[in-house]
Amino acid sequence: MSTAERVAPGQRGWLPRWIFRWGERLADWPNPIVVKELRQAVRGWTALALFVLYLVVQLLVVGMMLMSSAGDLLSERPMGNQVFLAVQIQLVVVIMGLLPIYAGVRLFLERSDVNLDLMFITPLRPVWIVLGKLLAALVLGLLFFSVSAPVMTMAYFLRGLDLIKAAILLGLDLVLMVAAVQVALFVAALPVPRPLAAIFGILLLLGLFISVMGMAIYSVSMFDSLWRPDEDWVTPVMIVLSALFVTLFTFTATHALLSPPPSNRLLFFKLMLAFGPVTFWVLLVTIGWLVIDMSNVVGLSNFLYFLEFCVLGLPKTLTLISWLAWAMAVSERLQWGPRILNQVPRPRWLRILVFPFYTGAANGLVFALLLTALRWLAFGTFTFVGDVFSHALLHSVGGHPNRSSLRPSELGLKTEVLADLYLITYSLMAFHLRRYLEQQRSKTLPGWVLLLVLLGLVSFVQVLFAIVGSLLEVRDELIALLFTLAPVPMLESLVGVELLSTNRDMVSAVSFVILLVALPLLAVPTLIWWLKQVRLFRPPPPKSAMLTEERGESLAMVQAEGKQ
Amino acid sequence: MQLEVVELRRYFGNVKAVDNVSFTFGTHQIIGLVGPNGAGKTTMMRIIATLDEPTAGDVRIDGVSVVQYPEQGRRLIGFVPDSLPSHRDITVHEYLDFFARACGLRGQLRKRVVEGIEEFTNLTNLREKSIHALSKGMKQRVSVARALLHDPPVLVLDEPAAGLDPRARIELRELLRTLCDRGKAILVSSHILSELEQMITGVVILERGKLVRAGHLQEVLRGSLTQRIVRIRLLDNLDGAVEKVMCLPHVEAVTRADQTLRVKIQGGDAECASLLAELIRLGLGVVEFHVESAALEQVFLAVTKGEVA
Numbered sequence: 001m002s003t004a005e006r007v008a009p010g011q012r013g014w015l016p017r018w019i020f021r022w023g024e025r026l027a028d029w030p031n032p033i034v035v036k037e038l039r040q041a042v043r044g045w046t047a048l049a050l051f052v053l054y055l056v057v058q059l060l061v062v063g064m065m066l067m068s069s070a071g072d073l074l075s076e077r078p079m080g081n082q083v084f085l086a087v088q089i090q091l092v093v094v095i096m097g098l099l100p101i102y103a104g105v106r107l108f109l110e111r112s113d114v115n116l117d118l119m120f121i122t123p124l125r126p127v128w129i130v131l132g133k134l135l136a137a138l139v140l141g142l143l144f145f146s147v148s149a150p151v152m153t154m155a156y157f158l159r160g161l162d163l164i165k166a167a168i169l170l171g172l173d174l175v176l177m178v179a180a181v182q183v184a185l186f187v188a189a190l191p192v193p194r195p196l197a198a199i200f201g202i203l204l205l206l207g208l209f210i211s212v213m214g215m216a217i218y219s220v221s222m223f224d225s226l227w228r229p230d231e232d233w234v235t236p237v238m239i240v241l242s243a244l245f246v247t248l249f250t251f252t253a254t255h256a257l258l259s260p261p262p263s264n265r266l267l268f269f270k271l272m273l274a275f276g277p278v279t280f281w282v283l284l285v286t287i288g289w290l291v292i293d294m295s296n297v298v299g300l301s302n303f304l305y306f307l308e309f310c311v312l313g314l315p316k317t318l319t320l321i322s323w324l325a326w327a328m329a330v331s332e333r334l335q336w337g338p339r340i341l342n343q344v345p346r347p348r349w350l351r352i353l354v355f356p357f358y359t360g361a362a363n364g365l366v367f368a369l370l371l372t373a374l375r376w377l378a379f380g381t382f383t384f385v386g387d388v389f390s391h392a393l394l395h396s397v398g399g400h401p402n403r404s405s406l407r408p409s410e411l412g413l414k415t416e417v418l419a420d421l422y423l424i425t426y427s428l429m430a431f432h433l434r435r436y437l438e439q440q441r442s443k444t445l446p447g448w449v450l451l452l453v454l455l456g457l458v459s460f461v462q463v464l465f466a467i468v469g470s471l472l473e474v475r476d477e478l479i480a481l482l483f484t485l486a487p488v489p490m491l492e493s494l495v496g497v498e499l500l501s502t503n504r505d506m507v508s509a510v511s512f513v514i515l516l517v518a519l520p521l522l523a524v525p526t527l528i529w530w531l532k533q534v535r536l537f538r539p540p541p542p543k544s545a546m547l548t549e550e551r552g553e554s555l556a557m558v559q560a561e562g563k564q
Numbered sequence: 565m566q567l568e569v570v571e572l573r574r575y576f577g578n579v580k581a582v583d584n585v586s587f588t589f590g591t592h593q594i595i596g597l598v599g600p601n602g603a604g605k606t607t608m609m610r611i612i613a614t615l616d617e618p619t620a621g622d623v624r625i626d627g628v629s630v631v632q633y634p635e636q637g638r639r640l641i642g643f644v645p646d647s648l649p650s651h652r653d654i655t656v657h658e659y660l661d662f663f664a665r666a667c668g669l670r671g672q673l674r675k676r677v678v679e680g681i682e683e684f685t686n687l688t689n690l691r692e693k694s695i696h697a698l699s700k701g702m703k704q705r706v707s708v709a710r711a712l713l714h715d716p717p718v719l720v721l722d723e724p725a726a727g728l729d730p731r732a733r734i735e736l737r738e739l740l741r742t743l744c745d746r747g748k749a750i751l752v753s754s755h756i757l758s759e760l761e762q763m764i765t766g767v768v769i770l771e772r773g774k775l776v777r778a779g780h781l782q783e784v785l786r787g788s789l790t791q792r793i794v795r796i797r798l799l800d801n802l803d804g805a806v807e808k809v810m811c812l813p814h815v816e817a818v819t820r821a822d823q824t825l826r827v828k829i830q831g832g833d834a835e836c837a838s839l840l841a842e843l844i845r846l847g848l849g850v851v852e853f854h855v856e857s858a859a860l861e862q863v864f865l866a867v868t869k870g871e872v873a
Contacts, residue, residue: 028670028671035662035665036651040654044652118649121641124666262616262634438577
């Protein structure tokens with residue numbers, strides 16, 4: 001090969017061509033969204049200002065700490081730990097507070113105009129769009145880590161820095177940063193009007209503030225107390241597992257929200273809802289079985305308490321998920337479009353298997369019913385074996401079963417069933433109301449909003465009646481009766497506390513009777529509609545049949561005749 | 565290449581945004597999609613661009629259904645929406661490079677394509693400018709450039725001339741003409757009918773989601789009006805001619821200007837032909853007989869009632 005051949009055209013002559021070729025390939029490799037976001041971050045003043053500000057504040061704080069005998073408050077700690085803590089707290093504020101806000105605002109602004117639409121007419125898949133946004137924020141986050149690295153290294157040379165604790169904290173920072181950014185992206189992707197978006201934004205800010213404060217306090221306490229990694233490793237493990245779960249949950253939810261409405265957008269999210277908690281649960285139980293005999297491991301009892309908390313928390317998790325599934329079911333599209341039907345599997349058995357997970361109201365109703373059944377199964381099982389499990393888990397390490405409110409045996413299966421029957425009744429009401437409104441108007445409120453309005457309205461009216469009733473000194477039994485339609489059992493199921501203590505049996509009995517009448521009245525038309533829909537859930541004919549015949553007279557514009 | 569819109573329907577509750585619309589067009593054609601506000605133009609364009617899904621019907625490009633197979637459809641369609649690109653903190657070149665990456669273009673090919681498109685759309689001098697700093701006309705150029713990156717045979721433009729100054733409109737018109745000459749099939753919507761008329765080869769008129777007229781521009785212009793204006797230049801004796809012409813069938817009014825008569829007749833091409841035959845039979849010495857074609861605006865007003873869906 002001659003020298004001329006080895007040199008890339010227009011490039012510096014002394015470098016071989018393959019370097020450029022590899023360079024080009026490397027430049028092609030990243031997700032286009034990451035490239036775009038980073039370019040925007042470099043050009044924009046926000047990220048740059050944040051970097052400069054971070055650097056200046058960091059240098060100022062550390063400089064002041066070193067120059068003065070500042071550390072008075074923290075004087076019991078070695079200087080290395082003090083400097084590290086100062087940087088750690090600043091880092092947490094930026095990567096768990098400001099960075100998620102930056103990422104969320106960017107996505108929100110892109111969603112509010114057509115920019116995101118344009119991405120959907122490229123081959124970019126929604127999952128790559130979400131992943132790109134997440135990765136771009138993470139790269140920026142890592143830059144903040146790298147900016148902190150020199151000062152953290154200096155902290156090591158100042159002596160006294162506990163390297164293991166520092167490594168654990170930095171690891172937690174990284175995991176929590178991923179979760180915080182993903183939560184912010186999820187909030188930014190919520191398809192709600194601006195006033196509601198502002199409320200969600202405030203909630204996000206509040207959540208981020210609490211997380212930042214929590215992490216800052218944990219960081220200080222880690223260096224403050226006699227925290228020993230071989231004993232107190234449960235909290236970091238708990239934080240990592242929770243962050244992982246939140247990240248996965250919000251990632252699939254964001255993917256569903258950002259996918260185009262005609263697509264099968266809920267598939268991944270439903271799979272996550274159905275199998276995520278159960279898989280997590282099986283994993284924890286397996287870990288429990290594996291470590292149960294390792295009584296010599298220090299800190300195992302704390303870990304087993306955490307395991308018990310998570311394992312017994314399954315029914316509660318399923319409660320929230322099944323309720324979310326009902327809210328989704330009443331909001332999903334009423335008919336399947338060609339894009340969804342195109343993805344319907346041809347084998348009938350597979351079609352039945354995947355039916356609940358596909359996007360569509362008919363699918364959503366089955367999915368919600370399945371999750372409700374799973375919830376009842378979990379509650380039923382835990383009512384009888386929860387104690388046995390707790391004892392088995394903790395006996396070997398000499399612990400005592402957890403007395404948390406999560407224990408299903410203390411809640412009562414009856415309340416749970418009643419709560420679900422209420423929810424199903426109100427969901428079906430919202431569903432039929434939405435169907436009616438959609439036939440009458442071009443734009444209607446989403447099903448989940450109708451559901452909330454119905455629940456809120458009934459609760460409000462009944463509370464109002466109760467207040468008026470008590471003012472007029474109406475008998476307690478009559479006031480209690482008013483609550484027979486209210487979603488009180490749902491609230492009780494959620495918080496695990498009996499809200500209605502008087503006349504409980506009477507209320508439950510009347511509620512049950514009302515539900516027994518209302519539910520079939522709503523269920524029968526739903527079932528008829530559902531059966532009609534199920535017949536339509538079939539894939540289109542093979543692709544070859546879709547192709548039209550070749551036309552001789554091409555390019556001629558024709559007006560449809562007799563089709564008006 | 566042929567794009568077929570087949571019995572397309574898009575309903576939102578009881579509102580029929582697009583109601584059973586069918587038409588076909590192909591390469592070297594610029595089709596104007598016109599209609600009052602709420603006629604269903606944007607809805608239809610979004611369906612063609614795979615951003616929305618029809619309630620029924622299909623859109624096919626060379627027989628491939630873009631409704632059923634949107635991924636295939638996206639390779640064949642370039643879409644320019646009615647709003648301009650508003651990405652912040654990004655230059656023209658970076659913006660086009662991002663979409664080229666998103667379209668799957670790699671390495672040297674991507675570089676060549678982006679530079680080629682920048683040159684074709686006269687954006688080379690602006691490639692390092694921030695998109696936010698561009699004028700509306702330039703932003704529209706960027707939008708068209710983006711839609712051309714994957715070299716689609718079909719271009720769909722929703723109100724591309726809205727808000728542009730006259731120069732930007734003329735430049736856009738020239739750009740679309742060049743693209744048409746290069747073999748693109750172009751569907752463009754606009755409310756500025758006089759502008760549109762100067763570039764389109766065919767027209768589709770919608771009202772309340774329904775197709776009211778479609779066809780080659782000249783056919784539509786000729787066939788849509790019930791009245792015609794004919795300019796006739798006679799050899800001599802115009803004074804007597806005016807009375808004679810007034811007495812002929814279908815003639816509604818006659819005005820005289822120098823050696824020319826301007827005759828308004830009730831009817832279409834057949835009535836024009838019969839008028840010419842009558843003039844010859846009367847021996848009026850016809851030197852010139854010219855049927856004035858109607859403007860798109862006149863046709864639009866004649867065939868639509870200004871109703872919205």
